[in-house]
Amino acid sequence: MGKKLLIHNDxxxxxxxxxxxxxxxxxxxVEKALKSMTPNDVVxxxxxxxxxxxxxxxxxxxxxxxxxxxxxxxPRYLVCNADExxxxxxxxxxxxxxxxxxxxxxxxxxxxxxxANTAYIYIRGEYFYVSRILEKAIEEAYAAGYLxxxxxxxxxxLDLYVQVGGGAYICGEETALLExxxxxxxxxxxxxxxxxxxxxxxxxxVVNNVETIAAVCPIVMMGGDEYAKIGVGRSTxxxxxxxxxxxxxxxxxxxELGLPVEEFIxxxxxxxxxxxxxxxxxxxxxxxxxxxxxxxxxxxxxxxEPRLMTYESLxxxxxxxxxMLGSGGFMVYDETTSxxxxxxxxARFYHHESCGQCSxxxxxxxxxxxxxxxxxxxxGKPGDIDLLWDIQKKIEGNTICPLGDAAAWPVASxxxxxxxxxxxxxxxxxxxxxxKHYYSTQSA
Amino acid sequence: MAKVTIDGHSIxxxxxxxxxxxxxxxxxxxxxxxxxxxxxxxxxxxYCRTCIVKVTKGSEKDPRPMPKPVASCRTTVMDGMEVVxxxxxxxxxxxxGVVEFLLINHPLDCPICDQAGECHLxxxxxxxxxxxxxxxxxxxxxxTIDLGPYIKMHMTRCIMCFRCVKTADQITDYRxxxxxxxxxxxxxxxxxxxxxxxxxxxxxxxxCPVGALTDRTFRFKSRVWFTKPMDAxxxxxxxxxxxxxxLKGNDVLRVTGRKDKWGEVEEFICNECRFEKKNVSxxxxxxxxxxxxxxxxxxxxxxxxxxxxxxxGKQQKALSTKK
Numbered sequence: 001m002g003k004k005l006l007i008h009n010d011x012x013x014x015x016x017x018x019x020x021x022x023x024x025x026x027x028x029x030v031e032k033a034l035k036s037m038t039p040n041d042v043v044x045x046x047x048x049x050x051x052x053x054x055x056x057x058x059x060x061x062x063x064x065x066x067x068x069x070x071x072x073x074x075p076r077y078l079v080c081n082a083d084e085x086x087x088x089x090x091x092x093x094x095x096x097x098x099x100x101x102x103x104x105x106x107x108x109x110x111x112x113x114x115x116a117n118t119a120y121i122y123i124r125g126e127y128f129y130v131s132r133i134l135e136k137a138i139e140e141a142y143a144a145g146y147l148x149x150x151x152x153x154x155x156x157x158l159d160l161y162v163q164v165g166g167g168a169y170i171c172g173e174e175t176a177l178l179e180x181x182x183x184x185x186x187x188x189x190x191x192x193x194x195x196x197x198x199x200x201x202x203x204x205x206v207v208n209n210v211e212t213i214a215a216v217c218p219i220v221m222m223g224g225d226e227y228a229k230i231g232v233g234r235s236t237x238x239x240x241x242x243x244x245x246x247x248x249x250x251x252x253x254x255x256e257l258g259l260p261v262e263e264f265i266x267x268x269x270x271x272x273x274x275x276x277x278x279x280x281x282x283x284x285x286x287x288x289x290x291x292x293x294x295x296x297x298x299x300x301x302x303x304x305e306p307r308l309m310t311y312e313s314l315x316x317x318x319x320x321x322x323x324m325l326g327s328g329g330f331m332v333y334d335e336t337t338s339x340x341x342x343x344x345x346x347a348r349f350y351h352h353e354s355c356g357q358c359s360x361x362x363x364x365x366x367x368x369x370x371x372x373x374x375x376x377x378x379x380g381k382p383g384d385i386d387l388l389w390d391i392q393k394k395i396e397g398n399t400i401c402p403l404g405d406a407a408a409w410p411v412a413s414x415x416x417x418x419x420x421x422x423x424x425x426x427x428x429x430x431x432x433x434x435x436k437h438y439y440s441t442q443s444a
Numbered sequence: 445m446a447k448v449t450i451d452g453h454s455i456x457x458x459x460x461x462x463x464x465x466x467x468x469x470x471x472x473x474x475x476x477x478x479x480x481x482x483x484x485x486x487x488x489x490x491y492c493r494t495c496i497v498k499v500t501k502g503s504e505k506d507p508r509p510m511p512k513p514v515a516s517c518r519t520t521v522m523d524g525m526e527v528v529x530x531x532x533x534x535x536x537x538x539x540x541g542v543v544e545f546l547l548i549n550h551p552l553d554c555p556i557c558d559q560a561g562e563c564h565l566x567x568x569x570x571x572x573x574x575x576x577x578x579x580x581x582x583x584x585x586x587x588t589i590d591l592g593p594y595i596k597m598h599m600t601r602c603i604m605c606f607r608c609v610k611t612a613d614q615i616t617d618y619r620x621x622x623x624x625x626x627x628x629x630x631x632x633x634x635x636x637x638x639x640x641x642x643x644x645x646x647x648x649x650x651x652c653p654v655g656a657l658t659d660r661t662f663r664f665k666s667r668v669w670f671t672k673p674m675d676a677x678x679x680x681x682x683x684x685x686x687x688x689x690x691l692k693g694n695d696v697l698r699v700t701g702r703k704d705k706w707g708e709v710e711e712f713i714c715n716e717c718r719f720e721k722k723n724v725s726x727x728x729x730x731x732x733x734x735x736x737x738x739x740x741x742x743x744x745x746x747x748x749x750x751x752x753x754x755x756x757g758k759q760q761k762a763l764s765t766k767k
Contacts, residue, residue: 168626185623190490190518356604356623356630358491363545366628370581387578394541397512398493 002256003230005218005238006211010098016133018140021101029217030146033109034154037220042113046216048224050236055081055172055209056287056327057402058311061216067196068114069204077205078116079181080107080213082123082130083165083172086287087349088329091240092210094252096123096130100137104160106213108146109220111158114206119160122177125167134162169353173401174207175199176355187357188401209327211240232258235310239325245332248272261285261307261314262299265332278334282417285314286326288346289406291413292339293323319413339418340425343410344372350407361404364395368411375422378429385422389415446523450474450497451531463516463527464495468706474529477539477568479546479653480605481517482708488610489517492603493542494568498535501526513538536572543572548579549628550654551600559655561668564707565603586631591621592639594646594660594719599631602656608632608648615712616644632656643682646718650701650709661719662690662698671697673733678726682714688733689724696722705736 014020021027033042047062068076080103084092096103103121111119123131138160141147149157163181170176171186178200180186199205215237219227228236235257244250247265249272255264264270265280274280280295300306302321307313315322333342351369356362368391371384392408399405415422445456448466451474457466465483467475476497481489489495495517499510504524513535516527529535547569554560586599604623609632612619620641621634634640640648649657671690678685690698699718701709721727 170626190515192520351627354627356626356628357606358493359542359545359603360493362604362628362630363548367545367548367579367581394538394545398496398538398542400490400515 002254002259003238004254006095006102006214006240007099007252007254010094015098016100016137018101018137018144021099026101027105027144027146029220030105030108030112031152033112033220034152034156039113039115042109042216042220045219045224046113049219049227050224050231050234051212051215051219051227052235052311053209054211054215054239054327056086056289056324058325061208061212064196064208065114065206067194068206069197070115071204075118075203076114076116077200077203078107078111078114078119079174079177079200079205079207080119080121080210081172081174081177081207082121082127082210083177084127084210084327085124085167085169085172085353086289086327086329087346088242088244088284088331089287089327090242090244091252091328093127093130094242095210095214095240096127096134100133101141102214102217103134103210104137104141104146106216107160108141108151108158110206110208110213110216111160112156113216116206117157117159119158120181120200121160121162122165122171122181123162124165124171128164131162131164138162168355169349170355170401170403173403176401177207178205187355188403190400230256232308232310233312235312235325239309239328241309241328241330243271243330243332245330246275246278246334246337247332248275255309257308257310259309261309264309264330265299271330271332274332274334276334278336280332281335281337282333282339284329284331284333284410285323287329288331288349289402289409290324290326291319291322291409292417293321293413294417297321297417298323319409320416323413339414339421340372341376343414344369344376346410347372347407350403354403354407358400358404360395361399361407364391364404365407367391368407375425378425380422380426380429382426384426385415385419446521446525448521448523448525448527450527451529457521459520461521463497463499463514463519463521463525464489466521467516467527467529476516476529477564477571478517478706479564479568479603480607482607482610482651483706484708484712485607485610485614485651488605488607490515492546492605494539494546494572496535496538496542497527497529498532499525499527540572540574543568544574544578546603547573548577549584549600550603551583551585553601557598557601557655558658558663558668559601559652562707563655564653584628589633590639590660591634591657592641592645594715595640595649596658596660596663597632598656598658599633601654602632603654604630604632605653607651607653608657611648611651611712612640612645615647616642618642643714643716644712646715647701647709647712650703650712653707659698659719661722665697666692673735675702675730675733676727677730678717678721678728680714680717683717684711684713685717686711687713687717687727689727689729691724694724696724696727702733703735707737 009024043065051061052058107119165171171180173188175189176186195205230237238254241253253270266273282292282294283298284292301316311325314325347369351365354361354365392411395404396408447456450467453470476495478495479492496513497516501507503522589597591597620638624633649659671692674689676689687699688702689696701713
């Protein structure tokens with residue numbers, strides 16, 4: 001049984017109320033930080049812990065915090081990115097829904113560390129009911145004196161607000177999120193300047209994922225060094241993984257980083273193996289944007305070593321044979337899955353969510369979707385695979401924000417590892433009319 | 445001061461200069477093409493991605509190369525920075541990709557487009573585009589909209605450069621148009637077909653790099669290369685009154701701002717000058733306008749004649765000083 005730090009008490013009845021949460025050791029990090037530590041101490045602990053951003057990019061949080069500009073007389077902001085829109089990711093929702101105070105507590109401790117007196121939680125529109133849960137929790141925290149003026153009798157004050165977004169994927173990109181929070185259209189900004197210099201309302205801002213902020217509480221409580229002992233190498237601590245797809249036990253699991261992928265998929269403690277005893281075909285390890293890997297490459301890397309659930313091990317081999325941990329949206333596909341159809345679904349999503357600001361993403365995502373639609377419908381042309389490859393190559397890296405990359409990587413990896421399936425679709429359009437039937441008979 | 449090297453050409457520029465501005469100071473082939481950047485408009489640029497370049501050395505202090513191609517119009521130079529543009533096949537390949545993306549949904553209706561001949565997308569297509577399209581789906585279409593009495597909007601031609609939006613924000617009192625929808629369904633439009641109506645609204649026609657915004661008083665009157673540009677001015681209470689007149693015979697077919705060699709107007713002009721003063725008698729004509737751009741207009745024969753006269757004058761002057 002791995003160590004759990006974030007959702008260890010998620011099944012306690014009424015843990016969403018402040019009273020029960022406090023009985024189970026809640027808000028201790030606020031008391032410890034505010035009464036016995038300076039803001040710099042907290043930042044140092046986070047640095048020592050080696051905590052890395054849990055939203056997808058995996059940037060070291062302590063380093064991000066130390067980049068925050070601190071000019072005199074200018075307010076600083078902490079913004080929590082709860083716009084969890086990556087397909088296959090639902091860990092933040094689980095955390096906020098079950099233990100809302102864990103996020104509120106993390107927000108207070110982190111804001112104190114950064115010297116922010118106003119903090120926002122930007123939550124996606126589809127999580128409206130979760131925003132109500134958070135608002136209730138914040139109300140309780142105000143009443144108990146954890147928020148507002150002079151928290152716990154110290155001279156530190158903090159106001160925390162929940163802002164509901166309109167439900168756009170692009171608003172999960174930090175600068176688009178800030179634009180949306182300011183009341184504008186959620187278009188990503190052109191960087192530099194980075195939010196750490198000029199973010200919300202032009203003031204220095206830190207944007208962190210829900211899980212990152214919640215992880216600050218255990219770090220403050222157990223100390224950065226202790227936290228860094230969990231995990232492997234530069235991947236420290238625990239991570240929430242949203243497991244979905246053809247597995248026996250889909251759900252949110254907290255794992256210690258360093259767990260072998262094979263154990264995660266097949267052990268009864270976690271996913272519990274593939275549904276109906278079928279064979280594993282492919283895995284998208286970190287949310288829909290990261291490259292898909294076939295079974296042989298996700299369980300073992302190209303050198304034959306077993307892959308671990310860490311930032312480094314999953315990206316071993318670059319994009320040729322590796323992938324990314326991303327946001328932890330672990331999607332498992334069994335042998336009956338059509339990778340081409342799956343890719344078409346993803347391409348449709350990215351086409352729909354492109355903001356339209358910069359040319360490669362605006363035009364390229366639509367083009368890829370149309371070509372894939374043609375292939376799936378059985379009207380594919382012989383040059384279509386090369387065309388798709390060329391389009392994704394021209395989008396990747398040439399856009400303002402990472403949405404272009406996110407749209408390009410799934411296409412690239414699907415073609416790289418499953419080219420024969422695309423060829424099958426193009427060469428035998430009659431055969432694949434009934435896709436489900438075709439694939440189940442193929443594997444039998 | 446910062447020293448920057450672009451394709452092997454070094455130049456010292458002030459801090460805060462962008463790579464593109466530095467390249468324009470050097471001049472020549474190494475200047476990246478631009479579609480959305482407009483030096484007179486703040487925060488413009490960064491959207492079209494045609495000006496992308498590769499930074500092979502970040503700066504003297506931090507010599508690491510930048511991982512991705514950057515938009516040269518929005519990236520400021522650092523001391524010791526090294527940039528590759530036309531010497532990098534990757535950059536040219538990426539730029540070809542961007543041009544292809546800009547053209548896949550463009551109607552290519554140049555034969556009936558008023559912008560033809562002075563269109564930046566045409567130039568870009570000639571220089572970096574493919575001869576044949578690989579896009580075999582129906583192109584996106586929109587209805588044309590009249591934005592008030594003077595401006596016509598062809599959304600099908602738009603490349604989403606946001607210049608007109610920035611112009612409305614920065615030159616005029618208020619903005620009534622902007623971006624609607626998102627992704628490849630996004631369009632520039634007014635709020636429920638509201639007219640754009642203020643004294644400087646006509647400038648959005650000048651800043652439009654393509655034929656998406658055209659002058660309704662000039663539409664279908666003439667191809668631009670049959671008209672002759674003249675510098676002219678008048679006393680105007682609203683603007684500087686310095687314009688370019690586009691004449692055919694003795695008729696003023698249209699009035700625009702004076703554009704420099706990057707296609708950017710020197711000064712924004714008011715609607716009265718642009719749309720209402722269409723007689724030669726309204727203007728004091730200064731002389732033929734030199735179009736410093738590689739285009740069909742600059743090939744106008746009368747201008748080379750003027751150039752010839754000028755050269756004769758120079759020679760005469762040189763001769764007289766010798767004596």
